[in-house]
Amino acid sequence: MKADPATQRRLLDLADVDTELNRVAYSRTNxxxxxxxxxxxxxxxxxxxxxxxxxxxxxxxxxxxxxxxxxxxxxxxxxxxxxxxxxxxxxxxxxxxxxxxxxxxxxxxxxxxxxxxxxxxxxxxxxxxxxxxxxxxxxxxxxxxxxxxxxxxxxxxxxxxxxxxxxxxxxxxxNGLPADLLALYERIRAQKGNGAALLRARRCGACRLELDRVAVSKLKAADPSEVVRCDECGVILVRTVESGL
Structure with a gap:
């Protein structure tokens, strides 16, 4: 699956909002x-x-x-x-x-x-x-x-x-996110609790694990518009200048 890098970065904002919604839901119950x-x-x-x-x-x-x-x-x-x-x-x-x-x-x-x-x-x-x-x-x-x-x-x-x-x-x-990208995000979020995370300094923002050399090499070779996922937790990894690739 491919999506414009800017569109992928919108997933980070969406993930932040979903985190806040989860916090509100937890607070309401607890x-x-x-x-x-x-x-x-x-x-x-x-x-x-x-x-x-x-x-x-x-x-x-x-x-x-x-x-x-x-x-x-x-x-x-x-x-x-x-x-x-x-x-x-x-x-x-x-x-x-x-x-x-x-x-x-x-x-x-x-x-x-x-x-x-x-x-x-x-x-x-x-x-x-x-x-x-x-x-x-x-x-x-x-x-x-x-x-x-x-x-x-x-x-x-x-x-x-x-x-x-x-x-x-x-x-x-x-609004305006590609249907297939949004569907993937929602499916992962339903399974993992988080749909997307920032790759920062070669570390997944969701599971906090640092990627090994093989994974880093694959990400370096991947097209910027390619939608990639963490090998450990399965969330969509959003690559930016902070990713250390």
Missing amino acids: LPEHAEIDESEDTVRTRQDAQVVAETALSDLRRELARQEKEIDQVRARGKRDRELLDAGTVGARQVVDLQHELDTLTRRQGVLEDELLEVMERAEAAETDVRFAEDRLAESREALAVVTRRRDELLADLGTQESRHAERRATLT
């Missing part, structure tokens, strides 16, 4: 923010679970409070009824004894229930503190996630701008 976001999302999920646990505990205690308050109200109502019967003086002596005994029992029961209610109220107060703490922790983790997400999005936007600029430059460089 931003540290991706890992930070994963970690932040894990933290958010963990703290969401902790909040649910705290809220569930508080809800259970509130139900227990409501149950105990209802039971205390029932005991008080029963005691009030018994006292009213005693005060009315309409019951017999035996019933008076029974009512008084029941009142004593209800009084003791009310005292026990009120002590238990106080304990549950204290536990509920502590549970409310736990819920507020869990809510604050969750809010902190969500804000941290939002911050790193914004930073990632800004970086991705910048990389997108770079990619667009390089893609436009690439389109300009490939």
Whole structure:
């Protein structure tokens, strides 16, 4: 295959652009923010679970409070009824004894229930503190996630701008290149990661290996328009005054 030496030199610019495009693609995939976001999302999920646990505990205690308050109200109502019967003086002596005994029992029961209610109220107060703490922790983790997400999005936007600029430059460089030369370049790039490199001081710019005497002799004898390749890595070798031939 033959191509004008000036056209071959355009492959070096194309290779530089492709290197930049590869760098952008690598950066997009390997931003540290991706890992930070994963970690932040894990933290958010963990703290969401902790909040649910705290809220569930508080809800259970509130139900227990409501149950105990209802039971205390029932005991008080029963005691009030018994006292009213005693005060009315309409019951017999035996019933008076029974009512008084029941009142004593209800009084003791009310005292026990009120002590238990106080304990549950204290536990509920502590549970409310736990819920507020869990809510604050969750809010902190969500804000941290939002911050790193914004930073990632800004970086991705910048990389997108770079990619667009390089893609436009690439389109300009490939426009007008001989179809067979471009096809060869693209095929080598797909296989090797690099399609063309400068031969400088008898050393391949892609694999960095110095050409042996046989290869140098062949290149010296080759027509300047001949498209040549590195015997070691297979890329198109672009010859210039820097090649040392």
